[in-house]
Amino acid sequence: MRNSTYVKMALNMLLHSKLRSWLTIIGIVIGVGAVVGILSLGDAMEEQVQSRLAEMDLTKIAISPGYTRAMSNMPGPHGEGGNTAKDSELTDDDIDALQGVEGIQHIAGEISGSEEVDYAGENATLSITGVDPQVWKYMTTLETQSGRLLEPADKYVAVIGSDVASGIYDQDIGINQVIKIKGKSVRVVGILTEEGGFGDSSVYIPIDGAVSLIEDAEEGVFDTIMVKAQSEDLVDTVMEDITDKLMISRHIVREDDMDFSVTASKSMAESVTEMTSSMTLFLGAIAAVSLIVGAVGIANTMFTSVLEKTKEIGTMKAIGARNRDILMIFIFNSAMVGFVGGIFGVMLGAFISTLFPMLGMTMMRSEGDTGIFLSPRLMLFGLVLAVVIGVVSGAIPAYRASKLKPVDALRYE
Amino acid sequence: MALTEIIEIFKTKLNVSGILNSLDKAADFYGESDIYSEMDDPGETIKNNPYNGPGGAFVKNVDAGKLSGKKEVPLIKLTDVWKTYQMGESEFAALRGVNLEIYEGEFLVVLGPSGSGKSTLMNLLGCLDLPSKGTVFLNSSDISELDESELARIRGQMIGFIFQSFNLIPTLNTQENVLLPLEFLEEDARTAREKAAYLLEIVGLSDKKYNLPSQLSGGQRQRVAIARSLAVNPPVILADEPTGNLDSKTGNYILEFLYGLNKKEGKTIIIVTHDLELVKYATRIVYIRDGQIEKIEEYTQNKPEGMI
Numbered sequence A: 001m002r003n004s005t006y007v008k009m010a011l012n013m014l015l016h017s018k019l020r021s022w023l024t025i026i027g028i029v030i031g032v033g034a035v036v037g038i039l040s041l042g043d044a045m046e047e048q049v050q051s052r053l054a055e056m057d058l059t060k061i062a063i064s065p066g067y068t069r070a071m072s073n074m075p076g077p078h079g080e081g082g083n084t085a086k087d088s089e090l091t092d093d094d095i096d097a098l099q100g101v102e103g104i105q106h107i108a109g110e111i112s113g114s115e116e117v118d119y120a121g122e123n124a125t126l127s128i129t130g131v132d133p134q135v136w137k138y139m140t141t142l143e144t145q146s147g148r149l150l151e152p153a154d155k156y157v158a159v160i161g162s163d164v165a166s167g168i169y170d171q172d173i174g175i176n177q178v179i180k181i182k183g184k185s186v187r188v189v190g191i192l193t194e195e196g197g198f199g200d201s202s203v204y205i206p207i208d209g210a211v212s213l214i215e216d217a218e219e220g221v222f223d224t225i226m227v228k229a230q231s232e233d234l235v236d237t238v239m240e241d242i243t244d245k246l247m248i249s250r251h252i253v254r255e256d257d258m259d260f261s262v263t264a265s266k267s268m269a270e271s272v273t274e275m276t277s278s279m280t281l282f283l284g285a286i287a288a289v290s291l292i293v294g295a296v297g298i299a300n301t302m303f304t305s306v307l308e309k310t311k312e313i314g315t316m317k318a319i320g321a322r323n324r325d326i327l328m329i330f331i332f333n334s335a336m337v338g339f340v341g342g343i344f345g346v347m348l349g350a351f352i353s354t355l356f357p358m359l360g361m362t363m364m365r366s367e368g369d370t371g372i373f374l375s376p377r378l379m380l381f382g383l384v385l386a387v388v389i390g391v392v393s394g395a396i397p398a399y400r401a402s403k404l405k406p407v408d409a410l411r412y413e
Numbered sequence B: 001m002a003l004t005e006i007i008e009i010f011k012t013k014l015n016v017s018g019i020l021n022s023l024d025k026a027a028d029f030y031g032e033s034d035i036y037s038e039m040d041d042p043g044e045t046i047k048n049n050p051y052n053g054p055g056g057a058f059v060k061n062v063d064a065g066k067l068s069g070k071k072e073v074p075l076i077k078l079t080d081v082w083k084t085y086q087m088g089e090s091e092f093a094a095l096r097g098v099n100l101e102i103y104e105g106e107f108l109v110v111l112g113p114s115g116s117g118k119s120t121l122m123n124l125l126g127c128l129d130l131p132s133k134g135t136v137f138l139n140s141s142d143i144s145e146l147d148e149s150e151l152a153r154i155r156g157q158m159i160g161f162i163f164q165s166f167n168l169i170p171t172l173n174t175q176e177n178v179l180l181p182l183e184f185l186e187e188d189a190r191t192a193r194e195k196a197a198y199l200l201e202i203v204g205l206s207d208k209k210y211n212l213p214s215q216l217s218g219g220q221r222q223r224v225a226i227a228r229s230l231a232v233n234p235p236v237i238l239a240d241e242p243t244g245n246l247d248s249k250t251g252n253y254i255l256e257f258l259y260g261l262n263k264k265e266g267k268t269i270i271i272v273t274h275d276l277e278l279v280k281y282a283t284r285i286v287y288i289r290d291g292q293i294e295k296i297e298e299y300t301q302n303k304p305e306g307m308i
């Protein structure tokens, strides 16, 4: 029997199958839809993370007071890290202690806080970061769309995020305009390019000025000490050296007593990537379960179908069908069931992927650019997966059908 | 002996000349009430016999079989055949030591009451089952020694089955049902179509090519089944109660058709039945009871009344 005949017979069976059989296709549709949808979400998330990481300076190390797990403490000025022990402080002394560490290119303390900022009669609470104007422009990856970054001589001037410049206030803020922070006039010297993160709604001020503008801030005390290593490769040793040096200078003997934490943006990046892929894997596994359920559904339908067609199988054998012919007809049939399920599943997956951006956005704390789509590769994968599932779940029933003895099959009522 | 040899010997020694040439008119069928079809000239199409012609594998001199003079070698031979069925603890012997020889060109009627083992015997003759004990020889070779695909090939090429309940594939239309055995033999699609058209013409169902079995009457279904059984032009036709589900008038048409096949094509016909009516067509009658052959009667002249 030729393949074309198998296809013909299998198609005939498919077209004449009962509603009940069609219903089991839903299992495959949902399974494939979920898997494809989640994989496309994973792709999109990864893409997003990668593009974010590409912008990131991976030589940065942040030291913050209190001991926290690396994961929960975002590096950078807006660390809302859930520090538990806020009683410890980072000071000038710590920076001094680190001066001799090899591999450090720049080191600077930062302070941060939220303050009310007035402009043109309006008032908004914004995050204020006090940075060291001596080195900030060498350490930051931020860029201006107009104006300049902070210069060493600056004090009561600000570089503002793109949202602050236009969006938060009714009236746009331009270069050389004056905003008021806690009643103090601060001149805007630069506006940052939009980067799609927290920085867009931040205000950067030289630390000497910021000390007097941020509540509770003290001279010589920092919320974060930022370190820039000379190269990415040195990050790990620099981190170790920093930890050792600070433990000595702060008279800490046991690691359990550590009252500061050192976080590299590199390890952050790694853990974010890891998190993304393990989340995709986890969701994928859940989706895979629904695929398995779908496969069992097909297998069940195939068993029923073989039972219903027992007499026909007997007849076909009587008129010359070999076991192989029967096997192939049923395998082709279940492959087709899988194929049809795959087509609808891919369609469902495409639909699901259009819903993900919202979810993706909140997860990535960014706006706009989630380009979720179903790549042709993923569509093909979904289809192939469905066909394979069809074949695999149809294999045992088909084998059973092929092994029926012609007499027994013919006697079946 | 290789399988192909067995089959070839069958084909050559049997009188399987240009199939059904002599059945052109098939006039009897047109008498059946439900087929006063609008066919203009059935004879014309039928003359385009796809089983004839230089390429036809089955084209043999009508006399070849007879001249081979091998009438004494039986087509099918059963020696001390037993068939026992396991019924839970106990065993039940449906056939108990059957010895039978069937020769080419015979019109054999196996007659016996219900439950006597006729269908069991039929299954063995048709290679649908193997004996529990004893041997079934098909052209001198033991079918128990053939593997599954060889048996399938024998069934596909040598034997045409006709069942009491027609056994058409319900999801295939008339034409597709007739084509099916040819598909199994990987017959060229065009030739297969021609053959199917030809056979459907003969059984008078040319206008029902695209009907599903459910859209046909019982008699029409059995005619489709006959067309199907003839598709590969097999030398042997096995029929298990072929008229059991038909009214006597329709049944008679079917029988006369088979009779014609036997008389004019030399096909070996084996019919299993409990219906005494059928004996008039037989060249030999095998009476079977409780799984044993009771007696065998031979008729040199089988000629039902009304048949010329």
Ligand SMILES: Nc1ncnc2c1ncn2[C@@H]1O[C@H](COP(=O)(O)OP(=O)(O)O)[C@@H](O)[C@H]1O
Binding pocket: A411, B085, B086, B087, B092, B093, B094, B112, B113, B114, B115, B116, B117, B118, B119, B120, B121
């Ligand atoms: N597969 C089977 N299992 C058990 N008993 C069977 C089986 N097939 C047939 N029989 C028994 O064998 C006997 C002969 O059956 P069968 O050949 O079908 O008779 P017939 O066709 O003459 O009516 C019956 O008594 C039947 O019950």
Ligand SMILES: [Mg+2]
Binding pocket: B118, B119, B120
């Ligand atoms: Mg019977």
